[in-house]
Amino acid sequence: MLKVMSEKELAQKSVEYRKKILKYIYQAKAGHTGGSLSCIDILNVLYNYSMNVDADRFDSPDRDRYIQSKGHTVEALYVVLASRGFFPETDLETLCKYQSHYIGHPTRKVHGVEQNTGALGHGLSLSVGTAIAGKLDKRDYRVFTVLGDGELPEGSNWEAALSASHYKLDNLCAILDKNTLQISGPTSAVCNTDPVDDKFEAFGWAVRHVDGHNINELMAAFDALPFEKGKPSLIIAHTVKGKGVSYMENQLKWHHGVPDKQQYADAIQELDELEETLA
Amino acid sequence: MDATIENIAVSQRANLEVFSGTLQQLAKTDRDIIVVTSDSRGSGKLVPFGQKFPEQIIEVGIAEQNLVGVAAGLASAGKKVFAVSPACFLTARALEQIKNDVAYSDNPVKLIGISAGVSYGALGSTHHSLHDFAVLRTINNLIVVAPADNFETEQAILLAAETDMPVYIRFGKKQMPLLSEDEKTFEFGKGRIVREGGDITIIGTGETVAPALLAAEKLEREHDLSATVVSMHTIKPLDYELLQNIAATGRPIVTVEEHSIYGGLGEACASFLIQNNFCNRFKIIGIPDEYTVTGSQTEIFNHYGISEGGIAAAALGLVK
Numbered sequence: 001m002l003k004v005m006s007e008k009e010l011a012q013k014s015v016e017y018r019k020k021i022l023k024y025i026y027q028a029k030a031g032h033t034g035g036s037l038s039c040i041d042i043l044n045v046l047y048n049y050s051m052n053v054d055a056d057r058f059d060s061p062d063r064d065r066y067i068q069s070k071g072h073t074v075e076a077l078y079v080v081l082a083s084r085g086f087f088p089e090t091d092l093e094t095l096c097k098y099q100s101h102y103i104g105h106p107t108r109k110v111h112g113v114e115q116n117t118g119a120l121g122h123g124l125s126l127s128v129g130t131a132i133a134g135k136l137d138k139r140d141y142r143v144f145t146v147l148g149d150g151e152l153p154e155g156s157n158w159e160a161a162l163s164a165s166h167y168k169l170d171n172l173c174a175i176l177d178k179n180t181l182q183i184s185g186p187t188s189a190v191c192n193t194d195p196v197d198d199k200f201e202a203f204g205w206a207v208r209h210v211d212g213h214n215i216n217e218l219m220a221a222f223d224a225l226p227f228e229k230g231k232p233s234l235i236i237a238h239t240v241k242g243k244g245v246s247y248m249e250n251q252l253k254w255h256h257g258v259p260d261k262q263q264y265a266d267a268i269q270e271l272d273e274l275e276e277t278l279a
Numbered sequence: 280m281d282a283t284i285e286n287i288a289v290s291q292r293a294n295l296e297v298f299s300g301t302l303q304q305l306a307k308t309d310r311d312i313i314v315v316t317s318d319s320r321g322s323g324k325l326v327p328f329g330q331k332f333p334e335q336i337i338e339v340g341i342a343e344q345n346l347v348g349v350a351a352g353l354a355s356a357g358k359k360v361f362a363v364s365p366a367c368f369l370t371a372r373a374l375e376q377i378k379n380d381v382a383y384s385d386n387p388v389k390l391i392g393i394s395a396g397v398s399y400g401a402l403g404s405t406h407h408s409l410h411d412f413a414v415l416r417t418i419n420n421l422i423v424v425a426p427a428d429n430f431e432t433e434q435a436i437l438l439a440a441e442t443d444m445p446v447y448i449r450f451g452k453k454q455m456p457l458l459s460e461d462e463k464t465f466e467f468g469k470g471r472i473v474r475e476g477g478d479i480t481i482i483g484t485g486e487t488v489a490p491a492l493l494a495a496e497k498l499e500r501e502h503d504l505s506a507t508v509v510s511m512h513t514i515k516p517l518d519y520e521l522l523q524n525i526a527a528t529g530r531p532i533v534t535v536e537e538h539s540i541y542g543g544l545g546e547a548c549a550s551f552l553i554q555n556n557f558c559n560r561f562k563i564i565g566i567p568d569e570y571t572v573t574g575s576q577t578e579i580f581n582h583y584g585i586s587e588g589g590i591a592a593a594a595l596g597l598v599k
Binding site for chain 2: 061107108114115116117118119121122124125126127128129130131132133134136137155156159160162163166167
């Protein structure tokens with residue numbers, strides 16, 4: 001069963017997760033570093049505070065579902081699932097290695113992963129279907145999906161956003177990891193999707209903004225779901241790409257940059273120092 | 280004058296109508312049967328389904344990518360989901376969703392491509408699906424089926440509802456004659472021999488099996504040639520055992536499909552034959568790589584030799 005963590009425990013957990021994300025990306029020499037660091041606090045609060053899901057009861061039809069639409073930041077999901085007992089953390093030693101199930105995007109071959117994602121713009125439709133099934137079966141489970149701001153121009157997102165409000169899916173919560181950077185530049189320069197709150201509201205969603213690295217704000221937002229009865233909820237999480245490692249923060253090259261030995265040591269040292277302040 | 284499908288199919292229904300009726304039968308006793316449509320309930324003959332089972336039909340509007348994604352989400356939660364849309368849109372616009380959300384994620388959605396091939400006739404190439412076998416054959420974990428007659432359609436729908444694999448089924452909207460009173464077995468991956476003969480084999484799929492049968496009768500009547508006719512309703516997995524037996528006779532083989540001559544039934548058969556050292560004389564009939572001629576389905580079929588006369592002529596060309 002989930003032992004719901006306190007705010008302090010969650011804050012400590014986030015640092016631990018950041019170190020593990022860096023460790024396994026460093027070992028694999030591959031991964032989406034910046035985006036994993038921007039969404040990890042969201043996943044931390046979902047899996048250690050809000051969601052009703054357990055490794056031992058993952059086949060329960062009543063479990064809350066998490067579908068990662070921005071599949072490329074799978075390292076964040078892997079370290080959280082490992083810490084929740086879905087698989088031994090040592091499995092991550094095989095990340096991106098020959099014949100490993102732990103590939104660079106989520107697959108259901110890994111225990112705890114709900115859907116195979118990686119092509120962008122798929123998670124919301126999958127979530128809508130899963131949420132409709134919950135309504136049809138009169139089950140209380142909720143469906144969560146993390147979207148990247150870079151993937152929002154995919155038209156399928158907007159098709160799904162329409163269906164979500166048409167079917168009044170207040171059991172669905174999308175969290176937008178709004179780190180404002182994508183592979184070729186600022187999202188506002190590549191294809192501006194702002195004001196994204198107005199757009200989703202116009203599509204019939206209830207929207208809230210949070211600081212996506214503020215544990216307390218994330219907890220409060222998840223506690224308040226659904227924001228409005230009869231409407232799907234969107235949490236716009238304002239985040240920083242590369243959060244927690246000062247030289248990575250807001251730097252485009254860390255989208256899928258892999259730290260070298262010195263950079264890795266510097267990052268871990270910075271996170272160790274942060275960890276001490278939280279003890 | 281050549282016989283036509285129309286005048287031998289008068290007592291039969293369109294496969295599309297059989298699909299709709301079968302789905303209603305299933306839904307009566309199984310609340311997990313869910314239909315997802317993209318403004319396609321009318322063209323899918325699903326209006327009665329929607330009236331009888333309003334809670335078992337999900338409408339996403341004209342949004343095929345979302346259609347397939349939502350269907351996959353429903354299937355992952357245990358629903359027996361039929362995603363219904365014209366084959367042309369379903370298998371092109373939503374191809375990535377079919378590949379990732381259905382096949383790769385192993386969500387056992389039943390993808391129903393209605394008005395397949397050139398069923399839409401003069402509406403033109405935007406509405407034709409002559410690519411679906413080719414692209415879907417390359418996707419792992421997907422059964423690809425084109426039932427020929429009412430019997431095969433009903434069986435395919437019943438089997439699809441129960442199988443835990445993703446399935447694509449495509450059919451047209453024209454009345455189709457019953458292929459065989461005798462051959463009443465149907466399983467995915469097993470071709471049906473609907474006519475036995477000793478001189479040549481014609482392998483059809485979907486709505487081309489009926490003209491293949493007419494061609495066989497013509498060959499018998501006018502040329503004293505007897506043809507075996509196979510309904511190869513499952514394009515993938517292909518019935519290699521049956522193909523092996525057919526090829527081993529050494530007789531010529533004609534394949535016929537409502538699809539591009541590239542990448543479909545014919546090339547699938549040819550690939551098997553050549554890799555197993557068979558060198559039977561062989562001809563693929565289908566739609567050639569050109570701007571498809573304007574016309575009704577029947578006119579397009581006749582234009583490209585997917586007809587009693589065209590198939591018989593191709594067969595004769597291999598025999599002589």
